[in-house]
Amino acid sequence: MANNRDVENGENCSREEIRAPLLPIAENGDNKESPLEKSFKDDKCMVYLSTFVAVCGSYAFGSCAGFSSPTQAAIRRDVNLSLAEYSLFGSILTFGAMIGAITSGKIADYIGRKGAMIVSSGFCTAGWLSIYFAQGPLLLDIGRLATGYGMGVFSYVVPVFIAELAPKDLRGALTTINQLMIVTGVSVSFIIGTLLTWRTLALIGIVPCGVLLLGLCIIPESPRWLAKQGKQKEFDASLRRLRGKGADISEEAAEIQDYIETLERLPKAKLLDLFQRRYLRSVTIGVGLMVCQQFGGINGICFYTSSIFESSGFPADVGTIIYAILQVSGAGLVLGCLLTGSSFYLKNNTLDQEHGLALDAAPALAVTGILVYIGAFSAGMGAVPWVVMSEIFPINIKGAAGSLATLVNWFGAWAVSYTFNFLMSWSSYGTFVLYATVNALAIVFVIKVVPETKGRTLEQIQTAVNAS
Incomplete structure (x- = not known):
């Protein structure tokens, strides 16, 4: 996308009318901003x-x-x-x-x-x-x-x-x-x-x-949705309101329109169409990230925070309030699970007074692990799947693919919250080692499969995904 440049036109200009006032500026023969451009x-x-x-x-x-x-x-x-x-x-x-x-x-x-x-x-x-x-x-x-x-x-x-x-x-x-x-x-x-x-x-x-x-x-409404609906006047008005009166929206508008026109020539996507070869990578990325997010244990830990603290010997009320405050910071899903798992391992396997120090350390390890986990989730895996999902799907399958990814996410939320207590009955520390393993695999998945989207338009992202 080109750098923003400024024009004097009103809000409802067509693409040609937007481009027209820029021609005299382009004829200056250099790359310096004109007084008109600097004024906006x-x-x-x-x-x-x-x-x-x-x-x-x-x-x-x-x-x-x-x-x-x-x-x-x-x-x-x-x-x-x-x-x-x-x-x-x-x-x-x-x-x-x-x-x-x-x-x-x-x-x-x-x-x-x-x-x-x-x-x-x-x-x-x-x-x-x-x-x-x-x-x-x-x-x-x-x-x-x-x-x-x-x-x-x-x-x-x-x-x-x-x-x-x-x-x-x-x-x-x-x-x-x-x-x-x-x-x-x-x-x-x-x-x-x-x-x-x-x-x-x-x-x-x-x-x-x-x-x-x-x-x-x-x-305003989403300009890309308006373009997809063929509402040209509303599309231009929406994009101009979002970019400012002085911005040159011609190139971005043209790129969006060209991409929409290409997609309109494709058949309407149904759920089974998502598994076609041309969509398979974007669907794999979107759904795979949702699986990684949920099966890393977030809803089991979130729903049963108080009982985790109580089981480890840490005051539940204090831990829950600290948990609520630290949800908005960040730092280490795998580390958080391993610390919490270590707490339960020490508690379950230290049976004599000789190892009293290990028993004393167990509550601190548990609360540290949970807080590190939730902080890391909030800053990383909690946000990333939704960001990537909003970017990765072509607009003609965005509705069906988005619904599928969100459904997988909520099914994972139910499955993890339902099985958490059963897993804890089986092995308290094993539960967190399992979650740590899932989160480690999620790191590999992100590195190997998920593309970089920073600094790219949505249309450029689609091109990159389809080309790989």
């Missing part, structure tokens, strides 16, 4: 605003995920739920998310990225209200299922929307904010959930949805 600056304010609005959906996602952990005792007491009924309430979230994942791509393709976020916000809001007014398990489960559906849609559409509107030099950083806001939402729910009633916490969950809905009235 690259305006990324709308990109930042659009990203902020979109990641309100990510924060809502985190609020949904973090709700059940600090509220378990109070909900069971107030609504008179058995442990089995509360387990259903907690786990039904992932089933709602799976349904959301299946439908998210189609919704985003048919009614737009903004439309999909509106639908998701509506489900989350309805779900929170159902939980707030619940007097028994039925409304609680319906509400949890609805918020799970909203999570499933958000998990796909937010990173895709940001990737499609961001300039290539900002795309990776802006898409990473998606994961940052998810873990921020989880952390805030963990912390304020210890201070407020669970019904009040449910009402607070509506706030990011409201901010998102208001913000969607201001920001």
